[in-house]
Amino acid sequence: MAPTSLPVMILGPSGTGKELVARAIHATSPRATRPLVPIHCGAVPADLLESELFGHLKGSFTGAHADRPGLVETAAGGTLFLNEIGEMPSAMQVKLLRFLADGSYQPVGAREVRQGDVRIVAATHRNLEAAVADGSFREDLYYRLRGVILRTPSLDERSEDVPLLASLFARRATDGQASLASSALQWLATRRWPGNVRELRAVVECAAALSPSGAAGITISAEGLAFAVGEQAMPATTTQRPHTLEEEVAALERRRITEALKRTGHNHTHAARDLGLSRAGLLKKMDRMGLR
Known part of the structure; x- marks a missing residue:
């Protein structure tokens, strides 16, 4: 899988190391000497995502004070990691589909068509098949992205x-x-x-x-x-270890109170009953020990 240029889709819950998998795929591929460039598709505002991916020309919108290359150009010859692809807006899905079809794209504000050369690795915690079924994710884009599917299991x-x-x-x-x-x-x-x-x-x-x-x-x-x-x-x-009898008693008392609180889900009334104390007495001891 890694030595090819097939797109890869990594599926799994958040926090399971999908980006680490993407980096491992890139590191063992023929593109390893070129950049791996990640982007979180849900963290970039929808109106800026196209500029982030494909770049823009000076004056193409308010705040565009200079030409700026996009991540496709930055990752030339390498790997573009589209993290949380399931969060990509519908309008952007169409433009990404065109790029995946023939490698062509246009920076925002440009008229000429450019060619990009990147391997796509995408990842998401969402159920994309369900998203395709409810119309929130394009079916044709889904099949373009799922060259090879990897799943990262939960811990x-x-x-x-x-x-x-x-x-x-x-x-x-x-x-x-x-x-x-x-x-x-x-x-x-x-x-x-x-x-x-x-x-x-x-x-x-x-x-x-x-x-x-x-x-x-x-x-x-x-x-x-x-x-x-x-x-x-x-x-x-x-x-x-505590040395004096007073220290040993204090350590035992602290441990018993901590265990009772944990056992009762920090319910002071129940913990006090388990310890043979009044609720007020337990709270006074907790204050003295810094347990509140």
């Missing part, structure tokens, strides 16, 4: 990858200093990841930034990960 469909990815993100975030405790790996395995790889990375990087550093480096705990997703209060910032 919940490949749960065995979670510990590998989490460990990778932890090392990258700390220059190789962080590792995940066994409790952290168990915590990761019990969660669902609706935000996919993007969510996992954000959680691990947040926990790594807040985890204390010891002689053996940074160890990310389950408590640190839980805090990163807002499930519990800030974990302790020291790795030292």
Whole structure:
């Protein structure tokens, strides 16, 4: 697939690494020495998308103070990555279809027709077949784009990858200093990841930034990960064990309260009942410990 010039369509939920797949396809293709140029079709206003792709001439519209090449020209000989192609406006779909048919295009404000040479890799989280059926996406464009279809599964469909990815993100975030405790790996395995790889990375990087550093480096705990997703209060910032009876009692009390809050979904009344406290008494202890 990569050595050919066939267009590629990458389908999958947001946050599953579709752009990484596109970059891998480009890097292993004969076009690897030329640019890979990405554009998010839903992030550019509809009236500017044509200019972004095909360029414009000076004076062609208000604010066009100079000729400007489009991304098709910038990516000449390389790959144009159309991210979230399903968000492209209908009027722009017609112009893209013409370009895909014979490589011809016109910059905004130009009369002459130019030729472009790019490989198209497109991606979307939308169901394009359903979009074709309801008329929001052109059927002829859909078949032009779907030379080869790749699917990126959600993270919940490949749960065995979670510990590998989490460990990778932890090392990258700390220059190789962080590792995940066994409790952290168990915590990761019990969660669902609706935000996919993007969510996992954000959680691990947040926990790594807040985890204390010891002689053996940074160890990310389950408590640190839980805090990163807002499930519990800030974990302790020291790795030292309590030395006095008072410190041990305080640590036990903090742990019991944190566990009760997590178990009851932060319902103060139910947590207090589980702990044998009044609600007011629980809130007073939480205030003292900084758990509110």
